[in-house]
Amino acid sequence: MRYGFDGMRNGHWKAQELEKAITESFGVKYAQLTSSGTTALSTAMAVMGVGHGDEVIMPTFTFVASFEAIIAAGAIPVLVDIDDTLCLDPKAVEAAITPNTKMVMPVHMCGAMAQMDEIKAICEKHNLLLLEDACQAIGGTFNGEKLGAIGDGGTFSFDFVKTITCGEGGVFMTNNEEYHINADHYTDHGHDHIGQDRGAEAHPFLGYNFRISELHAAVGLGQIRKLDMILSTQRKNNAIIKNALEKVEGVTFRRIPDPAGENASFLSFFLPSEDLARKAHQELVANGLGGNFYWFDNNWHYIKKWDHLKNATSLYPLNTKLKDAIAAMDFNAFKQSDQFMGRNISSLINLSWTEEQAHERAEKMAQTIQSVLS
């Protein structure tokens, strides 16, 4: 238990230690650990005041948690196109703004960043909240600023497949003191954390149990010490694969707004057509090259397969504004996103490869793709 029980814990405060390490590593004033990246997003919605009837602009390519958190808040996810960065297209963001828009949520997908300068400028111009979902881009930067620390709020996931992990866990980061204090209370049933007796604490507002455990935080502490090593290994291995694929005519790469700042957990590239990308993906898998993802056909990450969102399939009644807004959305209107996602393959970068294994894999990938293209 991360709060209270002072007498029994022999001075161990793992969640607090990890929060301090996060503020120091990522250059934010405040960090609130949570039980997952998803609950970190839900915490962000609550403390940033996003709720019933508010619209949140988010990309068509992300993880389902992005719209889950918006819907859980009673707000309306407004999906807009991505571009060749595989992240929000700033033009599509601006075009989607209505008087009900409250927040823009760029998602830094697959280790690299959205165009934060343009997106931030749009938020400032229209007085909108900026929440970065940096769950997949821990340790990345944009023009020297850490991803997740640029907006009014930012989140990481520390689940089992992220750059660093707690097993399960997440964090909401901000420089806003009020958001932080409220996040500390909100993630613990609204407890005000005043005094030594949990039973006597007041509840200034409604909250939930989104707490991380001390055990998970302890794992995170071990992991955060390895972050620099993890990033440099990812960058080295990523460069080996990229060097080989660059030589294959017809392969182009995702545009990265600040190439020096990607965390390099994936190498994302395009083939000339959807058919060729699907074929190349099938061949890569058939040749034993797992870890290559064709997100376009994947149930988790792209709008095409989000039938439960499109049909607003819920176990409980959703609010009418949200239901009506989902019913009115044209989920076939994302030709630009289809055009990029249909041609994209994202290749996972492994930490455990030896240099020789990375070169072997790179050559095999290049040959496989070459054979599909020629």
Ligand SMILES: Cc1ncc(COP(=O)(O)O)c(C=O)c1O
């Ligand atoms: C972009 C993005 N946002 C949010 C999440 C949710 O994180 P968690 O699995 O910790 O709930 C994920 C997890 O995959 C993610 O990729």
